[in-house]
Amino acid sequence: VSQRFPRGTQLDMPLRIDIAAIAARPTKAPREPSGLIWRPAKPDADNVTKAVLDALKTILVNDSRVVCGETLSLYAEVGGHARVVIRIRPETGSAAIAAAYLGIDADISQGYGATT
Secondary structure, eight states: OOOOOOOOBBOOSSSEEEEEEEOOOOTSSOOOOOOOOOOOSSSHHHHHHHHHHHTTTTTBBBBBGEEEEOOOEEETTTTEEEEEEEEEEEOOHHHHHHHHHEEEEEEGGGTEEEOO
C-alpha cells in the first residue's frame, strides 16, 4: 500500500524506516532463482540508507528520529525493474526488547549496557 504524506508533514517521533533498494538484474546474473536475490555490490546498504534519509529530509524533523530499521540491497526478479521501497512507521516497541533481540543485556533506565 502506497501512502503519501501531505505537504508540510513533519515526523517528530521515534521512527522505524525499512528500505529495499532493488537494482535491475544484470544480464550476467544467474536466472535462477527467478525471484529477488542479494546484491553484494556498490552502493552498499549503508550508503543507500544515507541517501534515502537525505531524500526524506522534507518530512523528517531530523534523521536522528530514526531509531531502527533495516536496509536490503537486492537485484530484481528476472524481468523485474529497479525500484526503492520505503516503509516508515512509528517505533512504539520497547527499546529493551529490541536490544535483547541483538543480544545486548541493557539497563535502559541507567543508560548503559553490555554485550553478552
